[in-house]
Amino acid sequence: MKRDSVFRLNHYPPCPDDQFKGRNLIGFGEHTDPQIISVLRSNNTSGLQISLKDGNWISIPPDQNSFFINVGHSLQIVGRRGLHRFQLTLNSRTEQIFVGHLLPQALAPYSKKMACRVQYSMQNSLWFLSSSRFYSQIQSQRVHSRHQKYFCKQLLLSSSFSKGVRSCSCSATTSNIDADINNSNAEAFVLTTPLYYVNAPPHMGSAYTTIAADAIARFQRLLRKKVIFITGTDEHGEKIASAAAANDSSPSKHCDSVSQAYKSLWRDLDIAYDKFIRTTDSKHEALVKEFYSKVLANGDIYRADYEGLYCINCEEYKDEKELLENNCCPMHLKPCVRRKEDNYFFALSKYQKRLEDTLTENPDFVQPSFRLNEVQGWVKSGLRDFSISRASVDWGIAVPNDDKQTIYVWFDALLGYISALLDDKEQPNLQTAISSGWPASLHLIGKDILRFHAVYWPAMLMSAGLSLPKMVFGHGFLTKDGLKMGKSLGNTLEPNVLVHRFGSDGVRYFFLKEVEFGSDGDYSEDRFINIINAHLANTIGNLLNRTLGLLKKNCQSTLAIDSAIAAEGNALKDTVEELVEKARQHYENLELSSACEAVLEVGNAGNVYIDGQAPWSLFKQGGSAFETAAKDLVIVLEALRIIAIALSPITPSLCSRIYTQLGYSEGQFNAVTWNDTKWGGLKRGQVMAQPNPVFGRIELETEAKNAGDSTKKASKKMNKTPKTQKAVEA
Template sequence: MSRFYMTTPIFYVNGDPHLGTAYAAINADAFARWHRLLGDEVLFLTGTDEHGLKIQQSADEHGVSPQAWVDHTASRFLGAWRELDISFDDFIRTTQERHHRTVQQFLTAIYENGFIEKGFYVGLYCVACEAYYEESELLEGSRCPVHERPVTEMSEENYFFKLSAFTDRLIELYESGAIRVTPEFRANEVLGFLRQGLKDISITRTSITWGVKVPWDDNHVFYVWYDALINYLTAIEYGEDTGRFAQWWPAVHHLLGKDIIRFHAVWWPAMCLAAGIDPPSQLLVTGWLLVDGAKMSKSSSNQIDPLSVVREMSSDTLRYYLLSSTSFGADGDVSLERLRASYNADLANDLGNLVSRTVALIVQKFGGKAPLVPSLDERNVTLMEFVSNGITAWNEFHPNVAIGAAMEMVRSSNSLLEHYEPWRRPVDDPESAWCLGTIREALRLAALLLSPAIPQAAHGVIERLGLSDLGPLEWRPGGEISELSRAEPLFPRLQKEK
């Protein structure tokens, strides 16, 4: 059995989940669900990042302890992910004791290997990013390139990680394909950064106390990014269960946003090498969700609340739109208007309508007894091309292409229905049985391909077709003899907003 270890970035809890954070979680969830369908053993990790200066400041502003503040804010992410049907196996919080142990063990290994030393740091720091920037990276007016806020000059005693020692090794890993990046053009971006040369970087702070203590120096806490990245090892018990670590680490797939690629594609692999373990072999980099061309973020006023969409429509509606409307890795401009249009066109008109018509015709022509699935022949074999295309697309991390293949199967099935017109044929006509048996099986396979994106609706399709489960990713002649009955529309059409 193959293993598949899927991780999301852990989400900073200094604000509510928005559509941008939901987008990352939904993509990762779809990939995890797909690999479960394939029969792989899956570990899907997500969680919250709860240390750092912003958290300490927010807690002070609210008159509570940092721990009380993060207990409150982390619960919002847990609740949101459940409403969005995020099927995580482990939800990590960086304030958990297990994580503190892993951070201290991992960074002690780097320290003992000679890649951490004490120094004095002066740099330009963005509190919102919890990151230092070079002058050349800033916008006009010494502003952060992500948050467009003025940075602060920080000066303090720090421990430094000797990142510069790994420049050549990292270039070799990317050029050889030992570290794979999807989409591929992001690997060229990383190589461009590496070829400029790397500088040693600060990894501890003395000016704050809210963080993981440095085990060899109580005056320091680890800088939030180093603490956060190590969560991927905490979940598989690095330093505590060598067997579990050896099973899962080679199967890791990190999903991240393009704005944090430097941390995951440069710092993190170098840290792994310094600690004496292999770097992650697969990075999946999403683009940004844009509203009128601007990145959606907690710090701007252009947020779309994912939970309001779920409560108005459904989690499947939101998931379908986010996964189908944008190529993985590209930026995508989103709007509620386009979301509603996508729902009506694809889910209500195409998929939902075909399911309803098929069931109604089986009830009308065959008394609800579903005709058996015919064998493949020259009239229906092309439907399996869509299945093949969908499988390839999911395996290669292209959810919009996989969803597109499933919906093309739905539309081709609808064309078959229009061609054979079973409503015009006599009761129990063999051509009607062939047509409706074919469409019923095509809808099962389409639901199977769509299930990582719309898990609830996919099972709704299966129930309406009188089937007990999604079944295999192959044409299944014969099939179950079952009684069908008319049901409520799977996707009631949305009325246009006034």
């Protein structure tokens, strides 16, 4: 393909004129040439599956920008790095086994002896798959890459086809394909959540941070950026050792258990992270020691005695002036204990001037702006050197050349943002990690750890001669029913309970829509249910359901006209385009609540439009009125298609359901980009799926109770039988 500007394809009839419009259709005839690939149009096949080491099969969704390949009775797949076992299912009745061979070293690094299974539809057709998505799924069992590389660069197929098949050939230049394949120049976007402390299971605060980070990552992927979304767990320190002991467990087993709890919750919340780092990983320990030695060589670490008030929960020494009565920590409301230790210190004060200059010259470094003011206040009040080791804590990374001390948990954990960039098989060193994506584009954190990320961390990086992250964003806290959450108050909000009760879409939408990102926010169950019912079930879900219902009843679920033609001169199209552009700007500015509002307004506009046009009445009139009604349905469905893309960073599962109801495959949804929000995606003749509610309405407990009481009363009334009748029956 590199040498030719033309490649040849066989195609099964009927030949889709709209697909090959403007190209040379050579003709039809019986297929006899096994050297030409035979191509089918998309019929929503499930795509390729791969077998992991544990024997489980996982599916790889098809790539939207690809071809279907008919393989007839035999198939040879050429793959890289050793033999690959391919299991092919034809019409769910028979299986065939195929063997792969080596491809040139330049191609993607697939695992050795990897088993693959190609799932076939009744038409015996197969997607060309995106290589980046294929490799990403092998590594993490997650499918969220938006890199549009063509799998045909990795799979070369030759076939002996069924006889009696008519075919046509067409010519096409490879320039666009090569442009898509060469997506390595995509802009990088690396974002991180905090590495969550595993002294306790995940709570709603950590879930909120991660939901927001996932929404930002999904939006950046829609922009076709090379996204690396990092999360993980911070697993060293005194508090973790104490928590493990309290549960009669070892620190290692305790960390394994809680780390897995985070992964499980992220899966339930549709969190599509790229890297999950644990500070107990061997690669992380190696990097921390190298970084420590680098800072030491720069003269910024020294040894000294220190005595002060220590908060075990914060795992840091506190200034007396920042404590409450009885030397209580203002964060944990527990008394600090006086300690005296021989520790190693980092010369933070040395970087006072450089930090002041950084904050002045780059005001976007800390966001929102009022958080910047807080940080500038801390720095201007004077920075003091801080202890970076603990003599009394065994559960941690040993200080190089002094195994009697362990590295302070924050000096350790912050480096997880860099060690996460390393692949497990890579030699763990700073240079390799830095070249894999540093500096981070965004650190997303809660405001309680702002000082560590906006003061300590930049100074540490300056000392090591490394670049600073581009932005640190500190969001607010969550309250419940207007009160601070806490076990003592009995008003904690458990994310696992919430997501299993209401689903990931409802949880994600409420907290991102109803909490202004950066400020504090409040949760109440009544408000939660009212919001998601009104916005997701009614404004969006009901609009889709009733529109598809009308289309099914009057147009056999088939679009009568292209959406671009249907909306010529239509005000709704202009409104949708304006709102989508607003949503994009809000996403880019991390104004997630406003982005939700803009997309919701598209749904509101669609409801106003369909109510005003009343297509149900127009269909009854027949003639030109019928045509107008059919056109109106296409316009509304196109608005819903755009909603499914524009809201997908917030509610990915809901938007996938919307998209598949519009006649697309899940693989096509996974491959959309922000450019697909342009008006005109739905085409004449496209068949919609059967109407089915995409978001069920949730009842308030009071409503459910009242309904239940009414049912019981009615049931009792119906079951009342006159005593005389009972006597007769007896």
